Amino acid sequence: MKMRYLTREPIDRHRFIEESDDACLPEGTAGNAPAGGSHKSGADILFLGRVRDHSNGKKVLHLEYESFEEMADRMMGALISTARSKFEVDEVRVLHRLGRVGLGEIAVAISVRSAHRDEAYQASRHVIEVIKHRVPIWKKEFFSDGTNEWGSCAPGHPEEPFDRDPEMTVRRQAL
Amino acid sequence: MKITLRFFAQLKEDLGTSQLVGDFKGPLSCHEALMCLVGEYPGAASLLSRSALARNGHFAAEDALLEEGDELAVLPPSSGG
Numbered sequence: 001m002k003m004r005y006l007t008r009e010p011i012d013r014h015r016f017i018e019e020s021d022d023a024c025l026p027e028g029t030a031g032n033a034p035a036g037g038s039h040k041s042g043a044d045i046l047f048l049g050r051v052r053d054h055s056n057g058k059k060v061l062h063l064e065y066e067s068f069e070e071m072a073d074r075m076m077g078a079l080i081s082t083a084r085s086k087f088e089v090d091e092v093r094v095l096h097r098l099g100r101v102g103l104g105e106i107a108v109a110i111s112v113r114s115a116h117r118d119e120a121y122q123a124s125r126h127v128i129e130v131i132k133h134r135v136p137i138w139k140k141e142f143f144s145d146g147t148n149e150w151g152s153c154a155p156g157h158p159e160e161p162f163d164r165d166p167e168m169t170v171r172r173q174a175l
Numbered sequence: 176m177k178i179t180l181r182f183f184a185q186l187k188e189d190l191g192t193s194q195l196v197g198d199f200k201g202p203l204s205c206h207e208a209l210m211c212l213v214g215e216y217p218g219a220a221s222l223l224s225r226s227a228l229a230r231n232g233h234f235a236a237e238d239a240l241l242e243e244g245d246e247l248a249v250l251p252p253s254s255g256g
Contacts, residue, residue, distance in 0.1 A: 066184055138183060138253060
């Protein structure tokens with residue numbers, strides 16, 4: 001199964017932005033996108049999660065990401081669809097690394113385009129929070145003292161902020 | 176009934192395997208399958224109790240019943256991003 005939102009290849013910032021520009025255009029016109037993509041979006045938020053060199057007081061050498069890939073990829077697709085409709089944004093793109101990721105490298109990239117900034121900021125924040133707390137992806141931190149540790153962001157099955165539907169249904173809240 | 180159990184991350188290391196095929200007496204809920212694991216691997220009880228369950232790739236309620244051939248993934252607290 002080809003993964004759409006997970007990759008073992010390094011994420012290149014510029015290429016990700018270009019592909020986000022293309023994603024905003026009508027099908028068949030990709031590759032000729034003007035800078036910034038479609039001109040209907042006035043807000044363009046790019047979040048890049050990079051590997052930092054410290055964690056809980058210890059010096060980090062690199063991370064390794066593992067995933068329940070089929071489920072994570074499907075959930076990312078549902079998350080994008082949900083975020084687009086909930087926040088009424090024009091475009092959302094996500095790409096998450098798997099495997100070994102070195103210091104400073106991009107572990108996750110999220111692009112949101114919308115008419116205005118409020119919904120773009122909210123959608124971007126929502127997407128990263130769901131990835132961290134919901135999507136079955138795990139990071140293992142490797143430290144300079146020779147130890148390693150699996151990270152943990154949240155309980156495996158959080159009650160908030162989702163409905164009883166444990167998948168990607170998100171209550172529309174007053175913003 | 177045969178159920179495939181899948182493990183990831185810390186749980187995979189604690190149990191020493193990424194996958195087990197269990198032969199269970201039905202009917203069996205997801206929670207009951209998890210409790211069987213706790214019984215078999217008491218050292219992993221804490222992490223098992225904090226893990227989410229996914230039946231055939233979808234989050235499952237604890238009382239959801241398993242069927243012959245199902246895959247039950249036990250997902251430790253996530254740490255993506």
